[in-house]
Amino acid sequence: MTATEKAQPRGRPRTFDIDEAVDRAVKLFHRRGYDAVGVAELGSELGIKPPSFYAAFGSKAGLFEQALERYTASKANVFGNALLEGGSVAEVIERTLLEAARIYPEQDGAAGCLVMDxxxxxxxxxxxxxxxxxxxxxxxxxxxxxxxxFPARADELADLVAIALAGMSAAARDGAKASTLKAFAEAASRAFRHEAARA
Amino acid sequence: MTATEKAQPRGRPRTFDIDEAVDRAVKLFHRRGYDAVGVAELGSELGIKPPSFYAAFGSKAGLFEQALERYTASKANVFGNALLEGGSVAEVIERTLLEAARIYPEQDGAAGCLVMDxxxxxxxxxxxxxxxxxxxxxxxxxxxxxxxxFPARADELADLVAIALAGMSAAARDGAKASTLKAFAEAASRAFRHEAARA
DNA sequence: CTTTTTCTGTAGCGGTCACTAAAAATAGTC
DNA sequence: GACTATTTTTAGTGACCGCTACAGAAAAAG
Structure with a gap:
């Protein structure tokens, strides 16, 4: 299963590592946004020329798709990670919001959520x-x-969380500090418990 | 003061109305975003050719600047409008959030806030x-x-409102319905009152 | 009238975009 | 060695971007 050496195929071997290229693409797209990073820059940053790029990924959007998959499978998936630790719905949502407040502020030039923004x-x-x-x-x-x-109010409560996360991502992209996002996440978490207890 | 006819200046008169052009630009930028609407499209939609465009606005960003001014002076300035009706801080903030929930959903193909998104x-x-x-x-x-x-907690409370508005704008751009935004605005308003009463 | 001023239309500038044709290079297979 | 399969490199392509030079057109001023 860990046979990374899979009996080298026929032709000339690839000189770059696709996984590593996707990782770098995640960073670039996250830092600067999809439109701002061009194929030329991706190529030079990934160390591959355009034809190799298109042979490996099909198109710029194709690489972006792989980058999104990699991103959502990483620690950036705040809800997925919060879910792993278990607990009540309110506890998981609180961890989700606090984790977003911890991850969204600028790191390495990238801020907010790649998927949302x-x-x-x-x-x-x-x-x-x-x-x-x-x-x-x-x-x-x-x-x-x-x-x-909360089966009867699941949609409304989910929107509360989703819109809060969207706001935090946007604020982070605009330069919000971790302390600002943390304070908002705590308030949003209290609001979630309060709204869940209503009706 | 209402002398719209201001003693026609020297040269060839302009064949289009700058105010109307800015209004159309607001709609275009709002509908599709700054990057997606090009100078060529602006020209054809506004009925002016590139040289007239640049003589009137200086650059694409120049027109965008005027469009932003026009936008923030309109009913889209949710806080400004909520402020006009007076009342307590909590009341004005509630009106601000509810007004955003009313105007952010898609109208004429444009959704969210032009300034934020x-x-x-x-x-x-x-x-x-x-x-x-x-x-x-x-x-x-x-x-x-x-x-x-609330002088001691003004920053924190302002962030609560600003991040909530940013989230609502993003959600609206992603197709959120008016009812969804209204429910969020009401929850956010309750959260504001609750947070303001703390400590 | 001529002159001056300002705007308009035609045409196109240099630059960047995502993307590709063609051939050389490098491996396994016979 | 000859052949096949795959990736590499070089050198672009056409389309679109924001923007502009230039000359003609339309007004007021002399």
């Missing part, structure tokens, strides 16, 4: 659709989880 | 700077107003 206003419909699909999938997961305790 | 991830630093300046100015106005009742 990496393609906002992008001129590329394909890139926007990819991000939108992941955004909706994340919201659906949160809603289904909330429904385990 | 019209240039997110734009490749043009000038356009981003213009929007960022207005964003910060708006947050400062809200903070100063909140300080009239």
């Amino acid at each position: 990496g393609t906002r206003n992008s001129t590329d419909p394909e890139a926007r659709a990819l991000a939108a699909a992941l955004k909706e999938a994340g919201r659906a997961r949160i809603r289904d989880f909330i429904a385990t305790e | 019209g240039t997110r991830n734009s490749t043009d630093p000038e356009a981003r700077a213009l929007a960022a300046a207005l964003k910060e100015a708006g947050r400062a106005r809200i903070r100063d107003f909140i300080a009239t009742e």
Whole structure:
């Protein structure tokens, strides 16, 4: 299963590591947004020339899709990680919001959530659709989880969390400090408990 | 003062109306974002050719600047309008959030706030700077107003409102319905009152 | 009238964009 | 060694970007 050496295929071997290239692409897209980072820059930063780029990823959007997958499978998936630690719905949501407050502030030049804000206003419909699909999938997961305790108000409570996260991501991109996001996350968490207890 | 006919100047008269052109530009930028709408499209939509465009506005960013001014002076300035009706801080903030929930959903193809989301991830630093300046100015106005009742916690409470508005704008751009935003605005308003009463 | 001023249309500038055709290079296989 | 398969390099492509030079057109001023 860990046979990374898989009996080298026929032709000339690839001189770069696809996984590492995707990792670097995640950073670039996160730092600067989908539109701002061009294929030329990706190539030079990843150390590959355009034809190799297109042979490996198909298109710029194709690389972006892989980058999004890598990103959502990482520690940046705040809800997924919060869910792993278990607990009540309110506890998991609180951890989700606090984790976002911890991760979203600028690190290495990248701020906010790549999925939520990496393609906002992008001129590329394909890139926007990819991000939108992941955004909706994340919201659906949160809603289904909330429904385990609050089935009647799952949608409304999920929207509360999703919109709060979107606001935090936008604020982080605009330079909000970790302390600012933490204070908001705590207030949002209190609001969630309060709203969940209503009706 | 209403002398719209101001003793026609010397040269060939302009064949288009600058005010109307700015209005159309507001709609275009709001609908599609700064980067996605090019000078060629602006020209054809506004009925003017490139040289007239540059004589009138200086640059694409110049037109965007005027469009932002027009936008912030309109009913889209949710806090400014809420402030006009007076009342306590909590009342004005509630009206601000509810007004945002009313106007952010898609209308005529445009959703969210032009200032908050019209240039997110734009490749043009000038356009981003213009929007960022207005964003910060708006947050400062809200903070100063909140300080009239809650001087010690004005920053924290202003961040609560600003991040909530940013989230609502992002959600609206992603297709959130008016009812969704209204429910969030009401919850955020309750959270504001609750947080303001703390400590 | 001629002159001056300002705007308009035609045409196109240099630059960047995502992307690709063609051939050389490097491996396994026969 | 000859052949096949794959990736590499070189050198671009056409399309679009924001923007402008230039000359003609339309007004007031002399």
